[in-house]
Amino acid sequence: MPVDGPLLAIRDLDLRATTPRGEAHILKNIDLDIPSDGIVGVVGESGSGKSSLASALIGLLPANITHISGQILLGDTDLLALGEREKQALRGTRLAMIFQDPMTALNPLFSIERHLVDVVLRRWPGLSHAEAVKRAEAAIAAVGIADARLRLKSYPSNLSGGMRQRVMIAMALLAEPDLLIADEPTTALDATIEAQIITLLKELRTRLSGSILFISHHLGLVAQLCERICVMYGGTVVEVGTSAAIMRSPAHPYTRALLACMIDEAEADQPLAFIPGEVPDPVIPVAGCIFAPRCANTVDTCRQTRPALRDYGKDRKAACHRLEEIA
Numbered sequence: 001m002p003v004d005g006p007l008l009a010i011r012d013l014d015l016r017a018t019t020p021r022g023e024a025h026i027l028k029n030i031d032l033d034i035p036s037d038g039i040v041g042v043v044g045e046s047g048s049g050k051s052s053l054a055s056a057l058i059g060l061l062p063a064n065i066t067h068i069s070g071q072i073l074l075g076d077t078d079l080l081a082l083g084e085r086e087k088q089a090l091r092g093t094r095l096a097m098i099f100q101d102p103m104t105a106l107n108p109l110f111s112i113e114r115h116l117v118d119v120v121l122r123r124w125p126g127l128s129h130a131e132a133v134k135r136a137e138a139a140i141a142a143v144g145i146a147d148a149r150l151r152l153k154s155y156p157s158n159l160s161g162g163m164r165q166r167v168m169i170a171m172a173l174l175a176e177p178d179l180l181i182a183d184e185p186t187t188a189l190d191a192t193i194e195a196q197i198i199t200l201l202k203e204l205r206t207r208l209s210g211s212i213l214f215i216s217h218h219l220g221l222v223a224q225l226c227e228r229i230c231v232m233y234g235g236t237v238v239e240v241g242t243s244a245a246i247m248r249s250p251a252h253p254y255t256r257a258l259l260a261c262m263i264d265e266a267e268a269d270q271p272l273a274f275i276p277g278e279v280p281d282p283v284i285p286v287a288g289c290i291f292a293p294r295c296a297n298t299v300d301t302c303r304q305t306r307p308a309l310r311d312y313g314k315d316r317k318a319a320c321h322r323l324e325e326i327a
């Protein structure tokens, strides 16, 4: 792997699935670099393709996927070229995932101890069981769960949603993956617990040596937590750059619209802001810019030709024909 190259380089990633209504074009020519440390946020409305991207990265795709192409390069290895067994070997070691609903990943029949010990022994196969339990206990304590030893004996159903999410984070800590993908890890939690989990993730960032891909539909949260932001819309990346630059001067009209909604949310006496129109249906082919039907800056070119993701200033890319004109 090149020393200063990204940890993960996603190139021209394309994903399609069959549906009763026709072929859904779920991800369209996704290009994204994930640096080898730090935290990248992926943000976009529901249906923009965030979870599909996560599924493609972790190599767990639904059965109706009919086409996947492009490259997902982890160092020199193209994850898309790996067999099922090789992919499985990477999961829980170099790649790990925290799901929106922890119950997807926790087995109700296994104790918390068993979950954590399994992760440790998978990662460090030579370790004794006693040492694995010790590490599990330390990890539980590190994610702020009191009475760690006692909690290890609990089962997932004995824990609250926030606690389960802490267990998932402890599992990620123990696996020490190169890339941790967290797909809406706080969406199912109430606001107070969400704030606690975000604070925990911020603290733990420094303890994880690898990178984190944090997925959320909440731009404010992503900006708080992440150094870089990737904005997705309709299965495409519309803008990518540092959080500071994107929050200060969003370039793409969609990013601007997301930011405007966020600012209005802060005004308690204002009606809730939303972006007019609907997210695109992936079954309906689009010739031009995917955001054109909802964009206030649309001209004929936008309806005819799809804008490429292109450099826009230092360390920023955006996919819009009119970046310079509307700046």
Ligand SMILES: Nc1ncnc2c1ncn2[C@@H]1O[C@H](COP(=O)(O)OP(=O)(O)OP(=O)(O)O)[C@@H](O)[C@H]1O
Residues within 6 Å of the ligand: 017, 018, 019, 024, 026, 044, 045, 046, 047, 048, 049, 050, 051, 052, 053, 062, 064, 065, 217, 281, 282
């Ligand atoms: N297996 C599939 N078959 C058909 N369509 C799919 C499949 N998976 C995802 N889609 C469609 O692709 C689009 C993107 O879905 P995805 O779940 O990736 O979005 P998301 O950004 O994660 O949304 P949310 O914020 O609601 O989690 C949606 O329109 C969804 O209906």
Ligand SMILES: [Mg+2]
Residues within 6 Å of the ligand: 050, 051, 052, 184
């Ligand atoms: Mg999702």
